[in-house]
Amino acid sequence: MMKLGRNDLCWCGSGLKYKKCHSSFDEKIEEYRLKGAIVPDRELLKTKEQIEGIKASAKINIEILDYVAEHIKAGVTTEEIDQWVYDITVKNGAIPAPLNYEGFPKSVCTSINNVVCHGIPSPDVVLKEGDIVNVDVSTILNGYFSDSSRMFCIGVVSPEKKRLVEVAKECIQVGLEQVKPWGFLGDMGQAIHEFAHKNGYTVVREIGGHGIGLEFHEEPWVSYVSRKGTEMLMVPGMVFTIEPMINMGGHEIYIDEEDDWTVYTEDGKPSAQWEVQVLVTEDGYEILAW
Ligand code: MF3
Ligand code: CO
Numbered sequence: 001m002m003k004l005g006r007n008d009l010c011w012c013g014s015g016l017k018y019k020k021c022h023s024s025f026d027e028k029i030e031e032y033r034l035k036g037a038i039v040p041d042r043e044l045l046k047t048k049e050q051i052e053g054i055k056a057s058a059k060i061n062i063e064i065l066d067y068v069a070e071h072i073k074a075g076v077t078t079e080e081i082d083q084w085v086y087d088i089t090v091k092n093g094a095i096p097a098p099l100n101y102e103g104f105p106k107s108v109c110t111s112i113n114n115v116v117c118h119g120i121p122s123p124d125v126v127l128k129e130g131d132i133v134n135v136d137v138s139t140i141l142n143g144y145f146s147d148s149s150r151m152f153c154i155g156v157v158s159p160e161k162k163r164l165v166e167v168a169k170e171c172i173q174v175g176l177e178q179v180k181p182w183g184f185l186g187d188m189g190q191a192i193h194e195f196a197h198k199n200g201y202t203v204v205r206e207i208g209g210h211g212i213g214l215e216f217h218e219e220p221w222v223s224y225v226s227r228k229g230t231e232m233l234m235v236p237g238m239v240f241t242i243e244p245m246i247n248m249g250g251h252e253i254y255i256d257e258e259d260d261w262t263v264y265t266e267d268g269k270p271s272a273q274w275e276v277q278v279l280v281t282e283d284g285y286e287i288l289a290w
Contacts, residue, residue, distance in 0.1 A: 012237075013047045028182075029235060037184070038232045040220070045237035046213050051279060053144035054213050054239060058277060058289035060092045061139045061146040065290075068137075072152050074129045078110040081135060082121035089139055097138035097145055097216050104261060109136040109149075113161075116204060116245050116253050116263040116271040129155035132165055134273050138216065145212050147241055148289035149275035160248065161270055167199045168246040168272035175224070175242045179278055179285040183234050189226030192244050196224075204245035204253055204271070207263065212277060213239045234280045239288065243275035 004011060010021035033039045046054065064085055071084065085108040089096045096107035104120075111119035111134040112127070119134075127133060136149035151165045174195045178188040193203045209222030220232040224244035249269030256262035265271050277289040 011042060012045075013049060025236075029233070032182075032233050038220075040232060040235050040238055044211055044219060045235060046239055046279070047237075050144070050213060051237075051239075053142055054146060054277075054279075055288055057094065057139050057141035057144040058146035058148070060089065060094050060141060061137050061148055061277075061289045063092070064088045064137045064139070065135065065148065065150050068135050069150065069152065072127065072133070072135070072154070074127055074131075074154050076127050077123050078112075078119070078121035078125040078127070078133075079123040081110055082106045082108050085135075085137060092141070094139050094141040097140050097147070098136075101216060110134070111136070111263075111271075111273070113270050114265045114268050116247070116265055117207060117273060118261045118263050120259055120261055127154050130157050130161075132157055132161050132270060132272060136273075136275060140216075143214070145214070145216050146277055146289045147212055147216070147275065148277050149243065149273060150290075151272050151274055163199075164201065164246065164248050164270055164272045167196065167201060168244070169274050171195055171224075171244050171246060172242055172274050172276055175244070176276070176278065176285060176287070179234060179242075179280060181234055181236050181280055181282065181284075184229050185220060185222055185232050185234060185240075186226040186230035187228050188242065189222075189224045189231065190228040192224045192242075196244070196246050202247045202249070202251035204247060204251055206253065207245060209241035209243045209275070211238065211240045236280050236282050238280045239277065241275055241277050243273055245271055245273045247271045 004018045006019035131154040138147040175188045211218030249267040252266035
């Protein structure tokens with residue numbers, strides 16, 4: 001990181017002198033670092049222009065999920081959902097981020113019932129009454145990434161599954177309440193796992209959220225089983241996802257040996273996940289994609 005002079009132009013692109021812009025902000029971060037906190041590199045703090053780019057990408061992500069919400073029902077295959085996602089993305093001049101990402105073969109993840117995440121759409125998988133399904137959409141527009149996911153209940157689902165889906169959504173709200181500058185990601189992680197446990201559920205440990213914006217997955221890795229006051233310091237300009245996977249049974253998971261992607265609950269019980277993409281602002285947070 002280059003050390004700026006007080007009269008140099010600020011690194012954030014504001015056009016102001018450093019001393020009038022981010023100089024005291026950088027000093028504050030440095031104080032936290034000296035006290036032993038994990039602090040974000042400057043590269044993780046998005047400029048105004050980058051935030052505009054991410055928002056434009058997120059707008060498409062939201063449009064796609066709104067379309068899925070209107071059309072998903074029993075009898076639809078996950079392959080059809082993949083086609084919807086691909087078509088709307090491309091119509092908007094964007095690219096589906098999952099497609100060919102580390103070999104992922106489709107444009108979206110569709111994860112049903114005991115599938116925790118990274119389910120691969122297939123013409124053989126037909127949604128049926130009583131299923132709960134996560135549709136996880138990620139978009140690249142002009143090099144800017146967005147990522148969010150929602151749960152859908154197909155027809156009438158059991159009260160147990162319905163409650164799981166609702167509590168998983170409430171976990172997002174509980175987590176968001178902890179997102180503010182000069183707090184720690186662990187504050188959010190602890191609030192989420194305590195809330196999930198209070199409701200009789202467990203939280204997946206091995207898979208978490210991530211920084212996002214200029215890449216699909218940036219620093220930091222975001223855990224939802226972390227402890228208050230630990231993990232990275234939250235600073236205005238950081239963008240990351242909140243996407244806890246909430247299990248009805250035990251937290252243990254395994255990955256499909258054949259496709260190397262699909263993540264299942266070890267005990268075969270259902271799992272639910274919602275995902276939002278948030279920006280840390282001067283006084284709290286802004287949801288970019290949901
Ligand atoms: N949207 C998922 C995430 O939250 C993407 C997983 S990678 C994929 O990171 F290739 F499966 F899409
Ligand atoms: Co994500």
